[in-house]
Amino acid sequence: xxxxxxxxxxxxxxxxxxxxxxxxxxxxxxxxxxxxxxxxxxxxxxxxxxxxxxxxxxxxxxxxxxxxxxxxxxxxxxxxxxxxxxxxxxxxxxxxxxxxxxxxxxxxxxxxxxxxxxxxxxxxxxxxxxxxxxxxxxxxxxxxxxxxxxxxxxxxxxxxxxxxxxxxxxxxxxxxxxxxxxxxxxxxxxxxxxxxxxxxxxxxxxxxxxxxxxxxxxxxxxxxxxxxxxxxxxxxxxxxxxxxxxxxxxxxxxxxxxxxxxxxxxxxxxxxxxxxxxxxxxxxxxx
Amino acid sequence: xxxxxxxxxxxxxxxxxxxxxxxxxxxxxxxxxxxxxxxxxxxxxxxxxxxxxxxxxxxxxxxxxxxxxxxxxxxxxxxxxxxxxxxxxxxxxxxxxxxxxxxxxxxxxxxxxxxxxxxxxxxxxxxxxxxxxxxxxxxxxxxxxxxxxxxxxxxxxxxxxxxxxxxxxxxxxxxxxxxxxxxxxxxxxxxxxxxxxxxxxxxxxxxxxxxxxxxxxxxxxxxxxxxxxxxxxxxxxxxxxxxxxxxxxxxxxxxxxxxxxxxxxxxxxxxxxxxxxxxxxxxxxxxxxxxxxxxxxxxxxxxxxxxxxxxxxx
Numbered sequence: 384x385x386x387x388x389x390x391x392x393x394x395x396x397x398x399x400x401x402x403x404x405x406x407x408x409x410x411x412x413x414x415x416x417x418x419x420x421x422x423x424x425x426x427x428x429x430x431x432x433x434x435x436x437x438x439x440x441x442x443x444x445x446x447x448x449x450x451x452x453x454x455x456x457x458x459x460x461x462x463x464x465x466x467x468x469x470x471x472x473x474x475x476x477x478x479x480x481x482x483x484x485x486x487x488x489x490x491x492x493x494x495x496x497x498x499x500x501x502x503x504x505x506x507x508x509x510x511x512x513x514x515x516x517x518x519x520x521x522x523x524x525x526x527x528x529x530x531x532x533x534x535x536x537x538x539x540x541x542x543x544x545x546x547x548x549x550x551x552x553x554x555x556x557x558x559x560x561x562x563x564x565x566x567x568x569x570x571x572x573x574x575x576x577x578x579x580x581x582x583x584x585x586x587x588x589x590x591x592x593x594x595x596x597x598x599x600x601x602x603x604x605x606x607x608x609x610x611x612x613x614x615x616x617x618x619x620x621x622x623x624x625x626x627x628x629x630x631x632x633x634x635x636x637x638x639x640x641x642x643x644x645x646x647x648x649x650x651x652x653x654x655x656x657x658x659x660x661x662x663x664x665x666x667x668x669x670x
Numbered sequence: 671x672x673x674x675x676x677x678x679x680x681x682x683x684x685x686x687x688x689x690x691x692x693x694x695x696x697x698x699x700x701x702x703x704x705x706x707x708x709x710x711x712x713x714x715x716x717x718x719x720x721x722x723x724x725x726x727x728x729x730x731x732x733x734x735x736x737x738x739x740x741x742x743x744x745x746x747x748x749x750x751x752x753x754x755x756x757x758x759x760x761x762x763x764x765x766x767x768x769x770x771x772x773x774x775x776x777x778x779x780x781x782x783x784x785x786x787x788x789x790x791x792x793x794x795x796x797x798x799x800x801x802x803x804x805x806x807x808x809x810x811x812x813x814x815x816x817x818x819x820x821x822x823x824x825x826x827x828x829x830x831x832x833x834x835x836x837x838x839x840x841x842x843x844x845x846x847x848x849x850x851x852x853x854x855x856x857x858x859x860x861x862x863x864x865x866x867x868x869x870x871x872x873x874x875x876x877x878x879x880x881x882x883x884x885x886x887x888x889x890x891x892x893x894x895x896x897x898x899x900x901x902x903x904x905x906x907x908x909x910x911x912x913x914x915x916x917x918x919x920x921x922x923x924x925x926x927x928x929x930x931x932x933x934x935x936x937x938x939x940x941x942x943x944x945x946x947x948x949x950x951x952x953x954x955x956x957x958x959x960x961x962x963x964x965x966x967x968x969x970x971x972x973x974x975x976x977x978x979x980x981x982x983x984x
Contacts, residue, residue: 390786391786393879394880394883395893411776411780412799415799421811438823440823486708488705492700492705493705496701499695504705512915517948519720521954522719522722541711542715555866555908558904590872597865598865649806653804657796661789
């Protein structure tokens with residue numbers, strides 16, 4: 384009975400092996416999570432516990448002081464803090480949505496159509512992953528200023544739409560999960576390419592774009608906008624919170640609180656999407 | 671779009687290659703429409719900057735005066751008179767050889783193993799394993815854990831139990847820097863590829879496993895070799911490329927951990943060297959040359975790994 388609660392039924396598994404594997408996974412999970420628990424518990428430590436010797440792992444007298452300090456610092460900021468939050472939400476949502484749609488469309492073309500230039504284009508996308516971003520920053524800035532996009536969100540959102548990662552990822556998913564026979568039968572029924580893409584392809588690669596949403600959202604959420612955004616009212620949340628941290632060790636407690644606050648939204652996006660990725664298995668029948 | 675049928679091209683009397691190409695392009699109009707929005711942005715914001723950077727690598731460019739063409743001088747200087755670059759190359763390779771394969775295997779092994787568990791347990795464990803890579807700047811907690819004074823968690827504990835007499839300078843002692851950085855990077859390594867593998871495993875048809883069990887596949891290892899790995903080929907290639915780019919281009923975690931520049935350049939990698947010249951000394955031409963070398967190294971490694979994966983296949 385308990386066995387059923389933990390493992391899905393597979394005829395090729397032994398109980399002993401399963402238990403060993405579970406132990407291994409739990410060990411990995413502990414290694415992953417313990418430092419984070421330490422970090423989160425730091426955010427609830429009063430100042431005298433943060434600098435105590437020997438250092439304590441868990442908090443003894445939890446306090447919300449660090450979060451209250453953070454709120455006070457936020458309230459005192461030049462621009463209302465909600466503006467930074469709004470900016471980051473705007474960039475993350477628009478950037479992610481556009482990237483998922485454009486990258487999936489392009490991936491569909493590359494995965495399911497053979498046309499002149501397809502392979503060349505795809506290898507360019509892969510190669511681009513290997514070129515250090517630090518040196519393309521200057522050429523990118525020149526291009527943005529030529530376009531007149533410096534100090535606007537266009538400079539952040541539009542390049543995000545064409546990140547290499549999403550196209551590469553979606554193409555692998557479409558290669559593996561969409562069978563040509565499926566497309567052929569829909570074409571015979573007279574579906575246009577556009578309808579085919581939205582009604583047949585996208586529903587079948589659901590685990591793919593749910594995963595891509597997690598990844599794209601997370602990278603945009605941490606966007607500081609430093610290179611292109613100069614107006615204070617356009618700056619992002621990570622930028623503003625980093626400013627608070629710039630005061631150094633005096634804000635060690637607030638710093639821990641900042642880490643917790645910044646993490647909440649990406650974690651939520653992750654939990655919502657990932658649980659749906661796993662659900663697709665139940666509804667399996669990917670045919 | 672229906673694939674081009676060879677006979678339709680042949681019915682036209684001897685078309686030359688340009689006409690044939692045009693015909694094929696016209697036949698695939700829909701594909702180009704799907705690709706175009708992405709492709710335009712990609713060319714503008716990725717391809718063009720890379721081409722400009724490659725061009726700049728043959729110039730002297732301090733970002734104030736216009737670039738001055740100096741041929742391959744930057745490359746000569748890199749290999750012949752920049753000792754620190756050679757240290758950076760060595761460090762990068764050591765770092766990449768350890769973290770690249772380890773993170774790759776960890777991503778696949780964990781994704782594969784948790785795939786046997788019931789969805790609810792799997793969701794919790796996925797969150798725990800993935801949490802470090804979603805935690806943003808929280809990896810800085812490791813600077814507290816490895817802090818060189820007695821307040822550092824690890825030093826504090828070791829001192830308390832009398833294992834050491836004085837704190838170890840984990841983050842400034844050249845002997846310790848690389849191991850510490852590798853531990854932290856591995857801690858964060860269950861990221862993009864891990865999620866891609868999990869989602870990819872969802873897509874493997876469960877009937878394949880059932881059929882395999884009937885056909886005499888006995889244990890998880892046989893199943894892995896005969897069913898899972900062949901089905902996951904595309905994702906495995908994806909993961910390999912992500913591991914290569916991440917392990918060769920690491921800098922985002924290294925600089926905050928061991929400082930910049932690090933003691934005796936013990937934590938100096940090709941990318942930190944590049945940042946040194948690009949963002950500190952404003953020698954963009956030289957920095958671009960470093961990027962080109964790094965690019966070549968990564969492409970070479972990728973080719974090697976691809977050949978390896980293909981040979982495993984046959």
